[in-house]
Amino acid sequence: MTAPRVRAAARPMLGIRLTGTGMALPGRVLSNDDLAAMVETSDAWITQRTGIRQRCVVNPDQTLLSLSTQALQQALARAALAPQELDMVFLATMTPQMATPATSARLVDAVAAGDAGALDINAACSGFVYAMNLAASMIHAGSAQHVAVVGAEVLSEIVDWTDRRTCVLFGDGAGAAIFSRTDRADCGCLFQEVGSDGRGWKQLYCPRSPRDLPGDDHVFSGTFNTLQMNGREIYKFAVSRLEKCIDGALESTGLAAADLDAIVLHQSNARIIEGAARRLKLGLDRFYVNIDRYGNTAAASVPMCMHEMAEAGRLQPGDRVLFAALGGGLTWATSLWQL
Numbered sequence: 001m002t003a004p005r006v007r008a009a010a011r012p013m014l015g016i017r018l019t020g021t022g023m024a025l026p027g028r029v030l031s032n033d034d035l036a037a038m039v040e041t042s043d044a045w046i047t048q049r050t051g052i053r054q055r056c057v058v059n060p061d062q063t064l065l066s067l068s069t070q071a072l073q074q075a076l077a078r079a080a081l082a083p084q085e086l087d088m089v090f091l092a093t094m095t096p097q098m099a100t101p102a103t104s105a106r107l108v109d110a111v112a113a114g115d116a117g118a119l120d121i122n123a124a125c126s127g128f129v130y131a132m133n134l135a136a137s138m139i140h141a142g143s144a145q146h147v148a149v150v151g152a153e154v155l156s157e158i159v160d161w162t163d164r165r166t167c168v169l170f171g172d173g174a175g176a177a178i179f180s181r182t183d184r185a186d187c188g189c190l191f192q193e194v195g196s197d198g199r200g201w202k203q204l205y206c207p208r209s210p211r212d213l214p215g216d217d218h219v220f221s222g223t224f225n226t227l228q229m230n231g232r233e234i235y236k237f238a239v240s241r242l243e244k245c246i247d248g249a250l251e252s253t254g255l256a257a258a259d260l261d262a263i264v265l266h267q268s269n270a271r272i273i274e275g276a277a278r279r280l281k282l283g284l285d286r287f288y289v290n291i292d293r294y295g296n297t298a299a300a301s302v303p304m305c306m307h308e309m310a311e312a313g314r315l316q317p318g319d320r321v322l323f324a325a326l327g328g329g330l331t332w333a334t335s336l337w338q339l
């Protein structure tokens with residue numbers, strides 16, 4: 001007899017605390033008007049369709065590693081944790097510095113975290129939430145005491161700057177969070193879920209050569225090693241899957257939407273976040289939105305939100321916070337915490 005497949009955590013993982021957050025922004029700001037000078041678009045189109053007003057991109061001297069290092073160092077400082085106390089560093093990214101070594105291994109070295117474990121995770125925009133679920137699971141299992149989770153992207157390196165369908169959407173950045181074991185039994189991960197549907201890979205992909213092309217009428221701008229996206233299909237996927245992610249977390253924990261103090265969604269389109277707020281009958285102030293300033297930074301978007309919220313005093317002990325992200329793969333991940 002085959003046992004039913006369980007992907008969502010059936011029991012809460014308590015005794016885990018968010019101890020510090022950090023963030024790094026690249027040096028160059030590109031406004032919608034800057035982009036309108038590069039491709040046929042306008043500030044009005046971008047703002048109305050996406051909520052994005054500007055995004056940051058790296059200067060030549062900035063890399064995925066330098067952004068990740070800066071974000072993680074700040075998170076360590078906020079957590080008042082010595083780097084060598086870290087047991088594990090996850091780096092969620094779809095733009096690693098090289099194919100090998102994993103950028104996370106260099107990150108461990110860059111922050112002097114001794115011989116901590118290092119693993120890059122590529123689940124596109126869902127990567128950070130995937131990784132925070134893994135961090136919670138490791139701490140809950142007793143195999144780690146302090147785990148750093150970094151989400152970082154240099155998407156400007158894989159954006160086709162002549163393709164207006166994609167280049168207006170993305171930005172670079174990095175965010176970091178540290179999770180630690182605690183004796184407090186009233187905080188931790190109340191629910192977690194990850195999932196994927198590889199049948200939808202053609203809706204968002206980055207082909208290296210002709211071998212990687214879908215071979216039918218799917219979107220291809222003509223430039224290899226750049227992001228190709230069917231915006232409409234991704235939008236439909238994001239809206240419908242997000243609904244399932246949120247409902248699954250609420251049903252499983254017996255909580256109502258109104259019991260959540262904050263909801264942090266991947267920043268892919270302000271309209272998707274506004275739609276979720278309407279459906280849950282919650283004010284938009286319960287959601288954190290910074291897509292207007294940073295665009296879609298894929299795996300970096302959720303930790304950048306977390307850091308800004310923490311700095312603004314919007315993540316308080318006892319708060320229930322739902323994190324959810326969706327992205328290429330297709331992939332999705334949900335993580336519900338009591339802080």
Ligand code: ACO
Pocket residue numbers: 040041042045046049050125164165166168169204229230231232234235238266267268269296326327328
């Ligand atoms: N400026 C002006 N016009 C544009 C631009 C632009 N930058 N881009 C597309 N258009 C045009 C199109 O060519 C089209 O013109 P046509 O009707 O003459 O063919 C028209 O605008 C409408 O295009 P749509 O693609 O239908 O526009 P839509 O309302 O769907 O908005 C968008 C496009 C913003 C990309 C939306 O589909 C979206 O946000 N999708 C989700 C994308 C996303 O989040 N991707 C990130 C990764 S995955 C994730 O995070 C979930």
